[in-house]
Amino acid sequence: MIREIKGWHVLTGFIMAFGVIIAVNLTLAVQAVRTFPGLEVANSYVASQTFDAERDAQVALGWDVNATLTGHDLALRVLEHGQPIAPVVESATFGRATSVQRDQTPDFAFDGDAMRASVDGGPGNWNLRLKLRSADGTLFQQRVIVKVMP
Incomplete structure (x- = not known):
């Protein structure tokens, strides 16, 4: 039909x-x-006024920064001229790139090779947003993509 x-x-x-x-x-x-995690800076124009000088000072430190996650062990390695150092951690936030719901504040301890902290991670894309202070007072700010190890 x-x-x-x-x-x-x-x-x-x-x-x-x-x-x-x-x-x-x-x-x-x-x-x-x-x-959405929110704004990076309150006023982008004001932040842009000192950006070049801050970037140049940060690059002049010559630091090589990387982070790895093995199980619950987050290892942050900061190398200065190839030697591991332990700068002052002003702030560190471990979390996902797109959400702040699972953000954590790791409590790092230096073991001579890396700064380590225990975190609740897992597979996937993790970031470590850092503010480190050098011995000469220079502020080092960077978002480090964490390499997840099997």
Whole structure:
């Protein structure tokens, strides 16, 4: 038996199709706003006024910084001219790149090779947002992508 498509069939189809599209867009927009970590700086113009000088001072330190995660052990290695050092950690935040919900503040201890802390990590993309202070008072700021080891 052949059924005739009437106007209300077409209207229902359009409403359902656009309803799904709008529902998905709203869900994604709410998730994007809810998980956004926030602003990096309060006023980007003010921050830009000293950016070049701060970057040059940071580069002049000659530090090589990397971080690895093995199980629950987060190892932060700061090398100055190839030698491991333990600068003052002003702030460190370990977390996901896209969300602040699982952010942690590691408590680092230097073992002669690296600064280590116990964190609740796991597989995936992790970042370590650092503010370190050198012996001469230079502030070193960097977001380090953590290499997750098996």
